[in-house]
Amino acid sequence: MTDPITLExxxxxxxxxxxxxxxxxxxxxxxxxxxxxxxxxxxxxxSIVIRLNDKTLVEGxxxxxxxxxxxxxxxxxxxxxxxxxxxxxTDNKGRELRSEVVAQFSRA
Amino acid sequence: MQTxxxxxxxxxxxxxxxxxxxxxxxxxxxxADWNKKGFEARSLxxxxxxxxxxxxxGSKSIQLKMPEIADDDTDVPIFVASKIPxxxxxxxxxxxxxxxxxxxxxxxxxxxxxxxxxxxxxRTSRIAIAVQADGKYFLASKEVKVAAAxxxx
Numbered sequence: 529m530t531d532p533i534t535l536e537x538x539x540x541x542x543x544x545x546x547x548x549x550x551x552x553x554x555x556x557x558x559x560x561x562x563x564x565x566x567x568x569x570x571x572x573x574x575s576i577v578i579r580l581n582d583k584t585l586v587e588g589x590x591x592x593x594x595x596x597x598x599x600x601x602x603x604x605x606x607x608x609x610x611x612x613x614x615x616x617x618t619d620n621k622g623r624e625l626r627s628e629v630v631a632q633f634s635r636a
Numbered sequence: 637m638q639t640x641x642x643x644x645x646x647x648x649x650x651x652x653x654x655x656x657x658x659x660x661x662x663x664x665x666x667x668a669d670w671n672k673k674g675f676e677a678r679s680l681x682x683x684x685x686x687x688x689x690x691x692x693x694g695s696k697s698i699q700l701k702m703p704e705i706a707d708d709d710t711d712v713p714i715f716v717a718s719k720i721p722x723x724x725x726x727x728x729x730x731x732x733x734x735x736x737x738x739x740x741x742x743x744x745x746x747x748x749x750x751x752x753x754x755x756x757x758x759r760t761s762r763i764a765i766a767v768q769a770d771g772k773y774f775l776a777s778k779e780v781k782v783a784a785a786x787x788x789x
Contacts, residue, residue: 543748574670578747585747591675593730593738595711595754602751 533615533627543605544631546578548615549597556592570620577616578602609633674727674737680764683729683737684773689766692773695720698765699750705781712757712780717750718767725768728753731777732761757782 536547550573557570572592578585586602609631617625674686684692701715718726726749727740733756743749749767757763757780764777 580745583745585745586741586743586751588739588741589670589675590739591735591737593733593735593756595756598754600751600753603748605748 531627532625533617535613535615535627535629537607537613537629537631539633540603543603544607545601545603546613546615546629548576548578548600548602550576550599550617550625551597552617552619554592554594554596554598573598573617573619575616575618576600579614579616580604580607581612607631671737671740674740675735677737678735680729680731680736683727684766686737687725687727687740687766687768687773689768689773692766692775695767695774695776698767698774698776700763700765700776700778702763702778702780704779705783706757707783709758709782710756712755713752714755714763715750715752716765717748718765718769720749720767720769720774723749723767723769725766726751727766728755729764729766730755730757730761731764733758736764 532551534549538545538547552573553571554573555568555571558567570592573590573594576586576588576590585604588600590598611631612628613631614626614628619625671686674683677683677686684690697719699715699717699719702712706712714728716726716728723743725740725742728738729736730738738755739753741749741751755763760779760781762777762779764775767774767776
């Protein structure tokens, strides 16, 4: 199974960018009753937390107004080799997703 | 003897339960904090009310980059950065969506208050960015035109 959260780190001039991709339908649910077919229940991410080592950097509250398979990026300064990012997400069904990445920068 | 053992077992269970609770806290607590009132609000005014934002002042220190015309209403890229000192929170509000509040982010431990994300925008709308800094609220907004072709059902 593919990891529901993929994380990538990119070194930039103004810091280290973390790119976050989450596989999630971000389904808002039906706002109007349909003539036919099964109604779709809302199913979307409600929160995202980004931690660096043991410090919380970002706590986000989300809604189905974000795209399907949402992508985010944040840029943080002062990231060193060995620093660990952990990203947590929860959805409205109470499912928790989690992924981590350790910064590895070549000395070149 | 029996009763004491019961008591001890109860104690162990209580300690375990609270311990597990503490471990799960970072994520579970957040889900409970979800601003239901804000996300279910139907207007910019009601969203601002749910954030206790009062009537925020306009600010030129909020950077909002996005296309003027969106080709795909289900994927509108935005980049937001706040240059306001001590920015703690940034909220994204799509004024013409049924539920305007799209997301909000709290920044702590010196994290740069900036991010990029991708939004669903139902029809041509202003995108408002509300920023909380030092207990004060600021607002900036820009319009995105949703290409007419996509309005067909």
